[in-house]
Amino acid sequence: MSLASTVSKQSLQALLQQTNFLDRMKIGLSAFVVYFCCMIAVDWGIYEWKRKAHGCGKIPRYPHRDPFFGFDIVLGMAKSLRNDYFLIWLNKVHENLPKTFRVNFVGTRFIYTIEPENMKSMSAINWRDFAVGPMRRNNKATAPFADKGVNTVDGHEWEFSRFLIKPFFTRETFTDTTRLTTHVDRVLEQLPADGETVNVQPLIQRWFLDVTTESLFGESIESLVYPERAPICWAMVDVLRGLRMRLQWYKYIWLFRHQAWLDAVDVVHKYLNVHISRTYDELDEYKRQGKDPEAADRNDLLWYMASNLQDKELLRSQICLIFVPNNDTTSIFISHILWNLARNPEVYEKCRREVLAVGDEQLTFTVLRNMKYLNAILNETHRLFPNGVTQVRKCIRDTTLPVGGGPDDKQPIFIQKGDVVQVNKNVIHRDRDIWGPDAENFRPERWENLRPYWNFVPFGGGPRRCPAQMLVTAEASYFLSRLMRVYKRIEARDSNPYVGVMRVGPSNKTGVQIALFKE
Template identity: 40%
Template sequence: MKLPFYGFEFGLTLRLLSAVVLLYICVRGARYCLYVRSRKRRGCEEPPKYPHRDPFLGLDYWFEQRQAAQESRWLPTSKALFARHGKTYEINNLGQRMIHTMDAQNIQSVWATDFKNWGLQPLREGIAEPFFGHGLNTTDGELWKHSRALVRPTFKRTEIANLEFLGRHVDHLLQQLPDDGAMVDLQPLFSRLILDASTEFLFGESMDSLLPDSPQDCLDFIRAFDYCLYGLGRRVRLGQLRFLHRDRKWLESIRIVHNRVDQYIDKAVELAQDPRSVEKTSDRYVLINQMAKQSQDKKALRSEILAVFMPGRDSTGHALSNVFHVLARRPDIYQTLRQEVLGCGDAELSFELLKSMKYLQGILYEGHRTLPTTAQSYRMALNDTQLPVGGGKDGNSPIYIRKGDTVMASMWGLHQDQEIWGEDAAEFRPERWEGLKAIWTFVPFLGGPRTCPAQQMVLTQEAYVLARFARAFERIESADPNPWTEARRIGFQSKYGVKVEYAFGSKIGN
């Protein structure tokens, strides 16, 4: 005889549920009307929309992207989507509006002219917090300004020009190569090179992972760090669904990395508290020591240092690997590079000399343009605002943006745009850079106030390594039939490594 009771409860639940659904529809409806009114008032038009099969969460798009990434075809898929829907189009990203754009005007607007209306904190803090905490790459506004001011002096011209320390690590790399020119994979070696150089640059102490007796805890650290990045990549892709990411190994890897970094921080704080430290640290700028002078909050220091170490550890190594992947398959380009470098005799490879090597610089730019380490970036609107173009039938009208909408800027799309780069946009052609100035059409480091602070350092280090190789090797040839295929972590690198054979010209040169 309890049925009526159950019946009463069921009826009430049903009515409550209907009320909630009705309220939801009303709120959505009112929001939409407001959106249309504001859009018209601003003279904005709608961008083309991705034709979702799932109109509520856009899960169809999400699964297609996941599959493309798993099958190493995320980059061509992204290019094909722009070709189909236009340079700017809208998707439903798990219930939220997201605009994809490869249009230089829109990218410049979000990253520079309309900078104050866009941020990354709401996008990153939940995803990256367990690893980074609150630092340079997870905050906006005043917190970000403070962090940026802390790292700025690290990338001063005088620091960048100091290539002597990089030279030592390149020596270590060259010593790892078999004397008979037998096949070797350069990709992990470049990764270690940059790890060794960046740990010296940031912590004042290199991990020396390229030395034969590199300690085991250093290798554990590299493995753990790489797993942290892998986990971060998964969380980025999961977006709102990141609560599904439950991985003990990831948490353990974070612990290993934090422990190691904390050891450097402890030393730096001790040094900062030592009144004689000025003499000890004056010979060169070490980021962690400088930061410890300004703050001794160890958790905050860890966040800041990881924010610089993460891109510092990985991206330049990827960029070098990508360029060498091409050079090993293009003897014509390698020989022209070698002529330019050998043409400078055995002069010291200084910042100025490297900058003056125009063909070499063209190779670096083509590397960043055609084989991206960073292909795209995201921002969320912090206020209602607009994008300058992409709306309406002809794509020339502005697009109205509501607070909370997200933009994905595709630097890869922009760098492959035939309207900008010509019909041979996909080709690796260093000569195209002769006399070319590409402002906001070539943005591997993006631009505006949050542009990559390490841009000059990256290009200088890459140039130095290229010149050292050109001096040392008469030829470098691919020992791998695979074309460049993307392997995606936070950035992109070659899935099959960079396996080469080579012939020493002379092993000397600096």
């Protein structure tokens, strides 16, 4: 046989093998598509049967460009997070649609809703029908940063986590404004002279890091005194931003590039490990001496948690899920307040008159709570910039929500086990049907005679309501009152519109560029 004939025969065999491979690929792909379509049809049939049995109306459907997989919503979300316009994208998703509709998220049925009654039902009435664990812990969205904690578990594990953190949110803690005095003094000392531009956001973040570490660990990191200690603060910011991305990706977090996030997690873990090891060593010494840990001079949260939990890794997980999100909540909230006040100097002036009216009286919690206009500013900031933009729960047993179905969108809707309900609080808080035609405007006066219900839920509601609300209110009120006692006016030094960079909640991309004046 000639060489040419041999080569020709080998080429033919290779071609046939390639053709067979392509044919098998086509058959396999076709089989997958048929299987996928059959599964959708079966699931839809079961869902419709249950819906009718429960007497529920049909949920309007989001107008997908890709109705089979919903890649349009997934890619739109990913792009908005990457390019820092997630809040704008979320509002546009709801634009010209009913207040409740269903979304296909790569085969999972998501129910987007901005109905306050649905929020109430999911959070308070039928709250046991929904869980956070499947969204956060079961799919490893928070790992390896944290595993079990108050924000990631349900049932008895959640009750235990609440027990561990309870001392941090007692009335004795949040009403004690004296714990803030020294730290606020240091902030005021570092603010520049009259009229000099300053990005106050990093300074506030360092201030609150000092406050939090003192409460949690019994000693402050004092990053305002020693700026070289501040990098832990920026690592926590990176951790939170990565967590937001991972939580939004749901079951598809493997698409998220996370090496930078893992590096930030490592920084936070190393910092916490030092405090945890020191605390366990001190506890062991107490026990060797036959002393009662409850009678110790230390009364910080870590001491209490370590006394009730003997697992170092689990303790770190629990403390991570309090320390990092809590450190961001108040500092970003105050930053948002100052961002708004700088653009509304008449509001600052009016509030300052209220603050000065109490004279040199000590700024106790009671005094601060009685400042009605100051509290209206806090509420208005929460409304426009809720720290928790969405509230997401997975349905763990078949249930219903009260409204959103049928031709008039007023009939109850059926939620099947495995469905995900997402309440978009940022959209509720800007709904013109609730807040009027000026819903997008910063106007604290709207709170003079307003008594919100489930249409205002910055900290959620029901048994799983965030316990930090009064703590955040006290810290923000005290900081602002001290600032207003010193500075007569405030001025914006950044004309750019707000661009929300997502962490757990949003923060402005360019920070808070302001100038403060004593005269």
